[in-house]
Amino acid sequence: xxxxxxxxSGLATGAIYALIAVGFSLIWQTSQTINFAQGEFxxxxxxxxxxxxxxxxxxxxxxxxxxxxxxxxxxxxxxxIIVDPMLRHGVLPLVVATIALSLFxxxxxxxxxxxxxxxxxxxxxxxxxxxxxxVVSAQSLAVLLVAVAVVAGLHxxxxxTRLGRMMQATAQNSAVARILGIPVExxxxxxxxxxxxxxxxxxxxxxxIYLAKFTNGETLGLAAFVxxxxxGFNQVRGAMLGGVLLGILDxxxxxxxxxxxxxxxxxxxxxxxxxxRPQGLLGRVEERTV
Numbered sequence: 001x002x003x004x005x006x007x008x009s010g011l012a013t014g015a016i017y018a019l020i021a022v023g024f025s026l027i028w029q030t031s032q033t034i035n036f037a038q039g040e041f042x043x044x045x046x047x048x049x050x051x052x053x054x055x056x057x058x059x060x061x062x063x064x065x066x067x068x069x070x071x072x073x074x075x076x077x078x079x080x081i082i083v084d085p086m087l088r089h090g091v092l093p094l095v096v097a098t099i100a101l102s103l104f105x106x107x108x109x110x111x112x113x114x115x116x117x118x119x120x121x122x123x124x125x126x127x128x129x130x131x132x133x134x135v136v137s138a139q140s141l142a143v144l145l146v147a148v149a150v151v152a153g154l155h156x157x158x159x160x161t162r163l164g165r166m167m168q169a170t171a172q173n174s175a176v177a178r179i180l181g182i183p184v185e186x187x188x189x190x191x192x193x194x195x196x197x198x199x200x201x202x203x204x205x206x207x208x209i210y211l212a213k214f215t216n217g218e219t220l221g222l223a224a225f226v227x228x229x230x231x232g233f234n235q236v237r238g239a240m241l242g243g244v245l246l247g248i249l250d251x252x253x254x255x256x257x258x259x260x261x262x263x264x265x266x267x268x269x270x271x272x273x274x275x276x277r278p279q280g281l282l283g284r285v286e287e288r289t290v
Contacts, residue, residue, distance in 0.1 A: 004134040004136075005134050005135065005136050006251050006252055006255050007248060007251075008134075008136045008140055008141065008144065009136070009137070009140050009251050010247045010248035010249075010250065010251035010252065011144050011244060011247060011248065012140040012141070012143040012144040012147070012247070013247035013250060013251060014243050014244035014245065014246060014247020014248055014250075015143065015144050015147030015148060015151070015243065015244065015247065016143065016147060016202050016205055016206050016220075016243075016247070017220075017223050017224050017227045017242075017243035017244075017246050017247050018147065018151065018227065018239060018240045018241075018242070018243025018244055018247075019147055019150065019151065019198045019199075019201060019202040019205075019243070020038060020039075020042055020198065020199060020202050020220060020221070020223075020224030020227075020243070021224040021225075021227040021228040021231065021239035021240070021242055021243045022151070022154070022198060022236055022239045022240060022243075023035075023038065023041075023194070023195035023196075023198045023199055023224075024038055024224060024225060024228040024233070024239065025228050025232075025233055025234070025235065025236050025238070025239040026171075026191050026194060026195055026236065027191055027192060027195050028228075028233055028234070029171035029191075029234055029236075030167065030170055030171045030174075030187065030188045030191040031083065031087070031188050031191070031192075032087075032091065033083055033087065033094060034091070034094075034095060034098070035078075035098050035195075036095060036098040036099045036102055036221070036225075037098045037099070037101040037102035037105060037217075037221075038199065038217075038221045038224060038225070039102065039216070039217030039218055039219070039220045039221020039222065039224070040101070040102045040105040040106055040217035040221065041070075041074050041195075041196065041199040041217075042199045042202050042203045042206070042216065042217060042220045042221070042224075043105070043106070043109065043203065043212075043213075043214065043215075043216040043217035043220070044070070044073075044074065044105055044109065044203070044217075045066050045067070045069070045070045045074075045199060045200040045203035045204065046066075046118075046120055046203045046204065046207040046212040046216075047109055047113055047118075047212060048065070048066035048069040048070060048200075049062045049063055049065070049066035049120075049203075049204065050062075050113075050118060050120070050212060051113075052065040052066055052069075053121075059121050063204060066200060066203075066204070067197060067200045067201075070196045070197065070199065070200035070203075071193050071196050071197055071200075073196075074195075074196035074199060074200075075189075075192045075193035075194075075195065075196035075197070076189070076192070076193065078101075078192060078196070079188070079189055079192040082094075082097055082098070082101060083192070102217065102221070105217070106214050106215070106217060106218075107214075109214040110214040113214075114214075115214065116213070117211035117212065117213040118211060118212040118213065119211060119212075120207035120208045120211060120212045121208065122139055122142075122208035123139075123142050123143075123146070123204070123205075123208070124138050124139060124142040125138060126138070126139055126208075129141070139208065139209065143205045143206070143209075146201070146205060147201075147202075147205060150198070150201055151240060154194070154198075154236075155236075158236070163190070166182045166183075166187055167187045167190060167191060169182055170182060170184050170187040170188065170191075171191075202220075206220070223246060223250075223266065224243065226242070226246065226266045226267070226269075226270050227239060227242035227243040227245075227246045227266075228242055229242070229270060229273065229274070229280060230242035230245065230246065230266075230269060230270060230273050230280060230281060231243070231245070231280050231281055231282055231283070232279060232280025232281060232282040232283020232284070233280060233283060234279075234280075234283050234284055235280070235282045235283050235284065237282055238280050238281060238282035238283050241281060241282055242280070242281065245269075246266055246269070249265050249266070249269065250262055250265065250266065253265045
């Protein structure tokens with residue numbers, strides 16, 4: 001397979017990892033919450049969309065309904081029912097709670113929807129097009145373009161709007177943010193909503209490729225978690241870099257080494273980063289970012 005084709009495919013995969021990893025990073029910075037159900041947060045929205053389509057909605061409307069359901073269930077309810085009660089008891093109980101939540105969501109989808117992989121509509125036709133003399137999948141290009149647009153929009157929101165700057169202030173120092181009159185709790189809730197929407201977009205992008213199945217969260221959650229650590233858990237741009245780097249290495253390893261060892265490459269990269277740069281490639285050295 002040509003290198004250009006591998007790179008584009010790797011960038012598309014990495015862009016999805018980056019979307020999920022950015023969500024990890026955002027909720028960690030604002031609330032010191034590590035969500036080990038993040039992979040399932042990417043798996044579930046695809047089924048929200050499928051349920052909406054089964055109810056008679058068109059695919060575009062089903063996407064909107066799925067994203068709205070994701071924001072409510074995976075953003076608002078997750079924070080109110082799981083995070084707020086558990087966080088006051090410390091980080092460890094919350095970690096256990098999110099692990100339990102991931103198992104519950106996985107089994108719930110398997111038992112109440114289907115244990116079989118479900119076909120999922122693609123945003124574009126599954127055809128090959130020529131880019132710079134290389135034949136690539138239109139689906140990969142669509143995934144890459146949508147993911148880049150979402151990340152660029154999020155970057156613009158965080159850095160060029162008043163609301164985004166308040167979110168950043170909350171992430172940097174919540175005590176000072178309160179003194180300045182910033183509604184910290186509202187900013188934290190907004191972060192959870194943004195994370196749920198990022199997971200929803202990632203689900204819609206990747207489900208046509210991997211199909212919608214209850215096991216998707218295992219691989220995606222681990223890959224995004226590793227990407228966030230590699231890039232730097234306390235930096236959104238680090239999470240982006242980690243996701244893209246992981247996606248490219250994953251594809252190159254599968255093509256030039258062996259598909260059997262592709263899952264080992266991220267772990268080796270993770271070990272190397274922890275040993276030589278434990279704060280991540282773009283992360284800051286600090287004990288607490290809230």
